[in-house]
Amino acid sequence: MNNYKNFEVTDWVDDPGFRKWVYKGEQDSFWISILENTPSQAENIEQAKDILLMVRGEFDNIPEQELALRKSKLLDYISQEGQVRSWWRGRWFQVAAVLLLTLGFGGYYRKQFFPVPYNAVLSRSGSTAIIEIINNTEQVKLVTLPDGSSVILKKDARISYPDKFYADKREVVMLGEAFFEVQKNPDKPFYIYSGEMLTKVTGTSFSIKANATDKQVQLVVKTGVVEISRNKAGEETKTNHLTLNPNQLVTLNRESNEFKTQNVNEPVLINLPIESQYFTFKKSSLKDVFSTLELVYGVHINFDKIVTVKCNITARLGDEPILEKLEMICEVLNARFEMKNNTVSIYSDGCEK
Incomplete structure (x- = not known):
């Protein structure tokens, strides 16, 4: 005994x-x-x-x-x-x-995530709660952050963030494969800690591939400008600091700790529909518009198909998060929407003939 x-x-x-x-x-x-x-x-x-x-x-x-x-x-x-x-x-x-x-158990992540990046989210935000989302399903999972930014998680991807962001910056920690549409706010930069890579933006869209077992971390820019640096002590570093523009791909080799950039024809990195979707509509029916949003964001949109049968949309939406896209559409339709648990309900009286 x-x-x-x-x-x-x-x-x-x-x-x-x-x-x-x-x-x-x-x-x-x-x-x-x-x-x-x-x-x-x-x-x-x-x-x-x-x-x-x-x-x-x-x-x-x-x-x-x-x-x-x-x-x-x-x-x-x-x-x-x-x-x-x-x-x-x-x-x-x-x-x-x-x-x-x-955040996974690989040797790389034990070294890089402990303890600073997560501490940055915990202590700098002034938040009392940390929200952690893991996509355990086969489908994509939409996450709406406290500032309204959209994140689409692929299977096994995860993101951690405070229930409220700090006064002058927004910080999240992610692992896996995800697509970001960051709410524009030049006065409040948005930081993503993804292993050895630190990403800083003020409002743009891009994909990140940061799997725990991969030998590299990758990011490709769809719209806007993205700043990249090595994640060292949870702070921006002055060395190895890169600025990326649309259709530019950066790869960080975890062994050599070196960046490599290249231009690509399309900003497709993790094979999500949203990466190649630019939301251009020309007299498109509301049904088609909402079908597009359902496909790329993995949400379900309820609306009265009979009442809105004569409604159509002509617009070019950009890299706005889904909530902003819905607000723009509803403003044109003189409608309103509610979103709960990735289900969107549209309330409209229809459109004039």
Whole structure:
């Protein structure tokens, strides 16, 4: 029988029976007796339980192998910075655990994401809550940020951001493949931390490919101007700073830490319809317009097809986020809209004959 009186936090986390109790409630009376008979271990047990619950996250059926990997990475990182106990008393323990759940486990990302970029989002925003979205579906997933910017996530992509942005900047952390349409605001730059690459824009559209297992991070510009630099200590660097224009692709080699730029015929990087869609409509029916928006943004739009049968749109929409596009369309139609859970409802009295 184990000598639980001498257990450290890592010993509790490694104990198979303890893990089964935390996850499945097995041998409940036994572990309750252990708690009662070893009161000096109460703090270590509580820390170990929270570690196990954090690495498991919101999923119920994570394989034991992946649980072991998450646990190992978390404890390894904590041990690099100090004792578990000292970390537990600070906020960084929770940040590290969340990062492991949301930002992947590759060697590159452990080095680059810990701890500064996520800390930047947490501390600079003044926010009390961090929102984390992961696309676990086969379809694209639309995310609308607090400033109205649109992000389209491909499968397995994820983004983390505060529920409110800081007064003079907007910061997000992302991993995977995503397309951004950033709300224009020159006075409040928008920063994307994607591994070793730091992207700064004030309002534009572009695609990012930053998969944890890839040897490179890539970005291609669809509209506007994008500034790129290496992500070092969560700040903009003066060296290796690039400015990209539409139809320019940049590749950051993670091993050499070097940038390579090239011109492309089309700004297509992650094979999403929105990358090649420029939203040009000429006497287009409302049905066709909304079908286009549904396709590229992955939303569902409800509207009265009979009432709006005579409505048509002639317009060239740009790189505005979807909310702004809907506002422009509804202004022309003298209509209004509501959006909830990626479902848009249009309310219109129809158009004049």
